Amino acid sequence: MTYQNLTLAFDGRIARVTLARPNKLNPLDWATVKELKAVVAEVEATPGIDFVLLTGAGRSFSAGGDLDGYIRLYQDPAAFQAFLDDFFAMLTGIEKARAIWIAAVNGVCVAGGIELLLACDMAIAAESARIGDGHLNFGQLPGAGGSQRLPRAIGLLRAKHLMLTGDLLDARAAESWGLVTRVVPDGELIAAAQGWIEGMSAKSPVGLAGAKRLANLTLETTYEEGLRQEIAFVHNYATTEPDATEGLIAFKEKRAPRFGARKEN
Structure with a gap:
């Protein structure tokens, strides 16, 4: 499959996935969600791939959904349901995948971005990362599993805080809250994630x-x-x-x- 909104490259046992619309802060619009869903299937079908390294191009992991696209989808309930179904299937696919998915969080990770992060198995952040829910800042609600995965990840009170206030945590706070397990300088993000993979590669x-x-x-x-x-x-x-x-x-x-x-x- 040819991807327009992301890149997929294979390197030994690693699949490298990069959200690639940096001018829009890597939005998770319907087209991108469909491509990620296809990536999950392609990776699972590719022999010998045990790890997926997921990041975003530019200054954002993902700033979430395409708000202009939502306006159009809200006018078509059937289409909006299909979008939600695709988003659900994509994130559940990551969660249930045989491969280990590692989120390397650079810059902004909010709304749909944090929902994508929460579906991954491991997460590392650059010092510049800013992570939060943010849906209510624009009158939205999490519809891709965020309301269920976030409390399980960081506890109910902290999850409610992020959901109700729209606050963004800096990388160190996100680490202390348990959203990521390591923070590194911006220029070391991918190398540090690869270091994790190298360590796990010696295991069965x-x-x-x-x-x-x-x-x-x-x-x-x-x-x-x-x-x-x-x-x-x-x-x-x-x-x-x-x-x-x-x-x-x-x-x-x-x-x-x-x-x-x-x-x-």
């Missing part, structure tokens, strides 16, 4: 995907059911996946593990 690809799936159970089920599913999942992993045994043998032999090619769980 099947194990990485499994750990992501287990963690996401907290979003999908009750505590008790999550515990039951964890037992079943780990039993299957340990008794059928060679990487599980290889890790133990490598530890015993005091050498680096030699994990096999990724297999689907």
